[in-house]
Amino acid sequence: MSKTQSSLSFSDMALPSAVLEQLNAMGFETPTPIQQQSIPALLEGNDVLGEAQTGTGKTAAFGLPALAKIDPSLKQTQVLVVTPTRELAIQVAEALEGFSKKMRGVGVATVYGGAAFGPQVKALKQGTSIVVGTPGRLIDLLNKNVLQLDGLKVAVLDEADEMLNMGFIEDIETILKGVPETAQRALFSATMPNAIRKLAKTFLNKPLNIQIEAVAREKATIKQKAWKVQGMTKMTALTRLLEVTPYQRALIFVRTRQDTMDVAELLQRSGFKASPLSGDLNQAQREQTVSQLRSGHIEILVATDVVARGLDVPEITHVINYDLPSDTESYVHRIGRTGRAGRSGEAILFFRAKERHLLRHYERLTNAPVEFFEVPNANQLSQHRQQQLLEKLQASMQADSAHADSDKLKKLLGQWLESGELSAEDIALALLTEQHKQRPLFLKEDRPVREMRSERPGRNERGDKRKPRAERGGRAADIDFDTYKIQVGKEHGARPGDIVGAIANEASMDSKYIGQIQLFDNHALVQLPKGMPKDVMHVLKKARVRQQPMGLELSDEQVKRAPRPPRDRDARGPKRRQAGKGAARRFN
Incomplete structure (x- = not known):
């Protein structure tokens, strides 16, 4: 190869044109080290044993060459990816869906335990090209003859050491025994214990061993802050936070494409320079949006995990997790969009009570604390606006002294005052009133957002308040x-x-x-x-x-609730009213 690995780009690789076009649309430009070595090797037909830590781009390292092997005209499973957890399976499937967006006839099915068989079986029977799943559910589908591996061209084990730690090694061996001899195999792992090397020696054919040196995780230069969703909606909290936060550029993460449009629209109505960034945008639109972010025409992007991967804009000072990600590694990828080029950054997350346990895992993964904070209340926001207006007036007074029309304006003001029709106080009050109409300087006191019935303090039969069950x-x-x-x-x-x-x-x-x-x-x-x-x-x-x-x-099994013992009708007390259409509705 004429080019060195350091200068190798995706366009230098023998990837399908549709894949290259989509990579450009997604902002993928320079391959990571594991991608630089693995993609050419897999495209040449070699089996690969890859050792690289999480977050180095292994999904693209095996996913892109796997897409090159697919024949869309064949309605059968041609690529199989085995992952240890459902969260990783979903993440890998979403990435592969993104990479193959411009490949007609290529579908991705995600199968894992704890979910209904029906939709997964239906997807497989339709002849989807790529199957991503967890060991237990894959074996179940193989045993039911729903998953057919006869036409398999590529088999991948992702996070193999995780599967070893979780006790899946026997399941993996069972799955690999069903893979045709003609299929290409790839095994990726953050570490290489003896059991994984033995597995590779048994099932891989003269694999090319690729090792990427682990990068020590430095203590984050990104300050992490968390707000518990309570007292106001998430959207109200977001607008208040953006108003009082001195950000240069902000990236807001939500779950779905529709959410990107909804949140961006609400921010625009509130006067923010916001725009959605979703997979619905074509390459030209995406490049234009990112260019506008860099230039300052847009200051806030609302995005999903997939489209924000590869986004490198040094001006992003704040990342806001409006919705928490499905796994902790995605959280690391998200907050890594700030603090670029040696700068410091701030990552803010909104969490509900049921998500509190995730915060300590974010702390462990980033080696940095997560600090709690409160969103400004109505009174605090009013004071902030008043102070901002005062500072704006003071700055304006200093700048006006050099303004070309400064003398004319002073003369006009003198004429108004001399006429006696308006006092200086009247004029100042009128200008303040106009400002207040445009942007209220005194907000109404916050009214607590009504919570779901299951989260509100209840009452016993005597009408006394009781604590929630939690x-x-x-x-x-x-x-x-x-x-x-x-x-x-x-x-x-x-x-x-x-x-x-x-x-x-x-x-x-x-x-x-x-x-x-x-x-x-x-x-x-x-x-x-x-x-x-x-x-x-x-x-x-x-x-x-x-x-x-x-x-x-x-587990695919479900916990059955124990039946309640019968109660004496006479001891039941007064019959309670059932919640009807008037029950409170809760918004994010």
């Missing part, structure tokens, strides 16, 4: 749960309290975030919050209950 030691309200299986049951002498204690202690998790538990003879099911960070999964995998390893893993 404050009484029960389960926290409004939490989305996944069901996990642990290898500890009645035969081991386990009780629900033992399981709660082990999870709460080992994961530093408040017991109110642990849901229903159902005990069986040799295992148990437990509900835990969705989006459990990978480091917590590792800890709980090895944690013990009654001297027995828990072996925590996602």
Whole structure:
């Protein structure tokens, strides 16, 4: 190859034109080290054993050459990517969907445990080109003959060491045994323990071993701040925060493309120079939007994770996580959009009570604290506006002395005062009133946003206020749960309290975030919050209950609630009114 790796670009690689066009549209220009070495090797047909830490661009390293192998006219699975967790499966699938956006006939199916079989089976039966999934669900689909690997051209194991740590090594071997001999194989891992090397030696054919030196994670120069969503809507909080924050450029992260448009529109109505950045924009529109951000015509971008990858604008001083990401690594990628080129930056996140446990994992991953703060209330914002106006007037007075029409304006003011029709106070008050109409200097006192019924303090049958269940030691309200299986049951002498204690202690998790538990003879099911960070999964995998390893893993089974004992009708007391159409509606 004539060009050195340091100067190699995506256009120098033998990638399909549709893929190159999409990379340009997404702002991908310079390949990372793992991409520079892996993409050419995989395009040439070699098996690859890649060792690189998380966040180095491994998805594109195996995803882009895999797309080059696909024949869109064949309605069958041609690329298989195995990941250890559902969060990573979703992330990889979204990235591959983005890379293949301009390739007609190429679809991506994501399969994982804890979700309904129906939609996943339907996607596979339609003959999707790419399947991304977790080991357990992939084996289930293979056993049901729904997932067919006969036409497979590329098989990838992503985060192989994670799968080893989570006890999936036997499942991986089962899956790889079903991969045709003619299929190309790639294994990527942050570390290379002996078991992973043995796996590579068994299933990879003379692989090219690519090692990317790990970069020590320095202590972040990015200040992290968090606001608990309460007392006002997220949109109100966002506009107030932007008004009082001295940002140069800001990047706001939301979940969906529609959210980018909705939030950007509301910001524009509030007078902010905001614009959405979504996958719906073509290359020219995206380049124009980023160019306007750099020039200052736009000061705020509202974006999703996928389109913001590769965005490098040194002027971005603030990143705001309006919606939290689905995994902790995505959080690192997000806040990395600020603090560029040796500058400092600020990352702000909005979180709900049920998401509080994620903050400590952000701290561990970034090696920096997350500080709590409060969004200004109405009185504080009023004072801020008044002070801003005063400073603007003072600055204007200094600048007016050199203005070409300064003498004429002073003469006009003198004539008004001399006529006696208006006093200096009348004129100043009239100007302040006009300013107040455009931008109120005295805001109405905040009225608390009504919360969902499940989050409001309730009353007992006597009408006395009682604490929410979460404050009484029960389960926290409004939490989305996944069901996990642990290898500890009645035969081991386990009780629900033992399981709660082990999870709460080992994961530093408040017991109110642990849901229903159902005990069986040799295992148990437990509900835990969705989006459990990978480091917590590792800890709980090895944690013990009654001297027995828990072996925590996602389960397709569902926890069945125990039936309530019958109550004596005469002891029920007065019949309660049911919530109807007047129930409060909650907004973000």
